[in-house]
Amino acid sequence: MPSPAIDIALDVSCAAENPLTGIGYATLYQLRALFTRDDPELRFHLFAAGARGGRATLEKEIGDARSLSYVPYARLAKYYAWTTLNWPPIEWFTGPARIAHNFCHQAPATSGAIKLVTVHDLSMFRHPETHTPRMVHVQQTLLRHTAKYADHIVAVSEHCKSELIELLRIPPDRIHVIHNGVNTGEFDVALDARRLNELRQAHRIEDDYIIHLGTIEPRKNLVRLCEAYRQLRASKSGIPKLVIVGATGWGSAPSIAAIESLGSSVVRPGYLSRADAVLLLRGARVCVYPSLYEGFGLPVLEAMAARTPVITSNASALPEVAGDTAVYVDPLDSASIAGAIAGVLEDPAAAASRVAAGRARAETFSWAASAEKLASLYKTLAN
Incomplete structure (x- = not known):
């Protein structure tokens, strides 16, 4: 029996x-x-x-x-x-x-x-x-x-x-x-171009954009991300808009002030449905996730599955997840973050290589x- x-x-x-x-x-x-x-x-x-x-x-x-x-x-x-x-x-x-x-x-x-x-x-x-x-x-x-x-x-x-x-x-x-x-299949279904265009139009997002996914809270390090983005726009032309997707959490006032100080160059659509967040992630030029601390870092793994280049922190569990497929930054140094974004935007061939490696690594999780x-x-x- x-x-x-x-x-x-x-x-x-x-x-x-x-x-x-x-x-x-x-x-x-x-x-x-x-x-x-x-x-x-x-x-x-x-x-x-x-x-x-x-x-x-x-x-x-x-x-x-x-x-x-x-x-x-x-x-x-x-x-x-x-x-x-x-x-x-x-x-x-x-x-x-x-x-x-x-x-x-x-x-x-x-x-x-x-x-x-x-x-x-x-x-x-x-x-x-x-x-x-x-x-x-x-x-x-x-x-x-x-x-x-x-x-x-x-x-x-x-x-x-x-x-x-x-x-x-x-x-x-x-x-x-x-x-x-991660369910890599979730990122392989036919892209709903119509819905993606609706999202872009609703939130005034251009075809080219940089994305951050995560609750707006101190640990996500958005003040330094915004400062890095400010430095980047001051030193280079043609920088895509920054799209910050996520609910408003505790202690968000400094982050929101930093976002709003950048005017229309930053878009904050707020909390989105899972399907809409995945669509925006798939359409982004690069995902930037300079968190101060993560026990795992699910948005990084999901960006890898979505075939989106990843920039993330060289701290906590993030290198364990991304391996050698991400561009790493010092999360306490806005210049480091700005330089990494510029590097990804200016070298599409290197970004494509990291995308392929990132997707392969995501399939092991x-x-x-x-x-x-x-x-x-x-x-x-x-x-």
Whole structure:
């Protein structure tokens, strides 16, 4: 007789946010790939505590065939209950489980299940100035609690693993590196030229443009990007417009002031749907992502998949993702950023070579491979 399936409780609260940003999207894509495997050895039970409408988001994105226990308006309550009381156990909501996996930083309370937690970055320790004081307190509390109570941790990069070892003194044998991925096929469908033209017309974007994707917040380093862009336009003619795509986050005032100081040469369309953001990424001359710190750097990988040249920081996990396919800059030096942009714009042959290498590298980071490694980890831990 076949062995009974392993019951796994998944806390997917981070995928019930609105709007979805990096961690939420990463969780959704990993869930889709995990469920696509349709593995008879694994049986999943989903739990989420989130905002009103979060259940609809999850059911739309991953289908309603999976069991989902959804508690609205309860994310903060879950945070306080699990970090201070280690209660209530997630099994109250999901039923019995051998493993309980939280996809974003918090060790779940359990009544016996193995506790597994995915950690995406430690920016709240390395760069607390780029978060609100409240967020620093919440995230540091979560991660210290996870360091103490989680049985095992998934790190999204080798860099993230090294940070967990150094900053939280977590033994290496408790940490398992499973990279995020990308669906390269999403960037291979026939380009919707009509929709791309509509976007360009709606936001006054010319055919040639430079793009940045990411929430407008201090960690994304947009003040220095804007200063680099100002230097570039002052020294050279014919520089394409800069398009900054993303929701407005905390501490955005300096970034927005820097953007607005550049007038009509910078376009800020705000938060776009996934499909529209992908279209603009595919149509860009170059993607510039000079972030101060990333635990992975999904926009860089997606630009590589989109066959768009990448300029990014020589810091944190970004070189691990892009390898030798990107142009690297010192994120603290606006002249370094300006010089890199000029280099890519002025040498299309070198840019094309990097594009080909970037696409080939992106194909080694698939969500299917990520899900395969995660499923293997579940089985190893359960046995």
